[in-house]
Amino acid sequence: MPPAAHPQQEQLRLEALQALDILYLPLEERFDRITRILCRLFNVPIAYLSLMEADTQWFKSIQGADLLSIPRSDSLCQHTLLEDEMLICPDTLQDPRFADNPYVLGPPNARFYAGFLLKSRGQNIGTLCIIDTQPRTFGPEEAEMLRDIGNWAQTEVNLTQLSDSQIELIGELDEAWQEARIDSLTRLWNQGAIKQILHRAYQRHLLNLTPLSVLMLDADYFKRINDRFGHAAGDQVLQGIATALRHCLRSDDTVGRYGGEEFMVVLDNCDTRRATELAERVLQRVRSLRFPQIDPQLQVTLSIGIAGTEARGLESEADLMDLADQALYLAKDQGRDRLCVLHEAQHD
DSSP, rough: OOOOOOOOOOOHHHHHHHOOOOTTSSSOOHHHHHHHHHHHHHHHHHHHHHHOSSSEEEEEEEEESSOOOEEEEGGGGGHHHTTEEEEEEOOOGGGGGTTTHHHSSSTTOOOEEEEEEEEETTTTEEEEEEEESSSSOOOHHHHHHHHHHHHHHHHHHHHHOHHHHHHHHHSSSSSHHHTTTBBBTSBBHHHHHHHHHHHHHHHHHHHHOOOEEEEEETTTHHHHHHHHOOOOHHHHHHHHHHHHHHHHHHTEEEEEOOOSSSEEEEEOOOOOHHHHHHHHHHHHHHTTOOTTTTTTTTTEEEEEEETTTTTBTTTTTHHHHHHHHHHHHHHTTTTTSSSEEEOOOOOO
């Protein structure tokens, strides 16, 4: 399969993509919401939102396939970049651009493809796509629906919905460092990044006197899952928890994977009352997770510790994090599948 030609303004296109500063960010619920709607609206098994770098297609959200990135040379969307608005292929096996593509001949066996161009600064920087495993027709009304959702997706891509602490961190890092700050399994911030974001948020709290809360979360009895079903199943559970967290939290909340089965959430401009409401939502969402591919009876729960800057005796963000960690262990001691709030830091 010969690769598609690069757009005439490839350098300008790449500069517009880099200017967005979202290429190496964690996965975001605002994009997941769009791809879930696409699957339901068009009754397709796969939908995704992607950004096209020089040599790599990055999936910012994908439903129905377990992919984070693929080589641009293998991408169906490399051809969409050459269009003015969208590309529709009713049957990929009948189209010489796609007939021998590895994702047509093998999983996910894409037989129908529709891709809408996402633009920034007038340049084609990515795609919003649906894929079916069977050929299908795609009429003007369906094209109009894809256009409407594509325009919504384009607005989201060009909007920054990040906390100030995340924006500061991203602005100081080059691309390689940004990517190194992401946990490869869950696509959340990793421990180093989430601690740095907490530090910046705490400094802002001291300056502006806005409330700040921290959640420490731990998957209950996670070792039993690994021992019984294997580490691959454990990885699926952690990915499910990460997705649940993104669904529950606000757009400017920051979540990271803190350790093996432990997560940390930084809630900027949020007191412990509101943090407790958010934590209750997380508990309920994780309880509702099901993993039929592992075991239909498998149920996962969390223990959550909460601490806020209203607590007495805090002297630093380390105290705030330690207090949330103490609350987490108290929640586990009290029976797990629950939350606990502590309001006073203890010093030796």
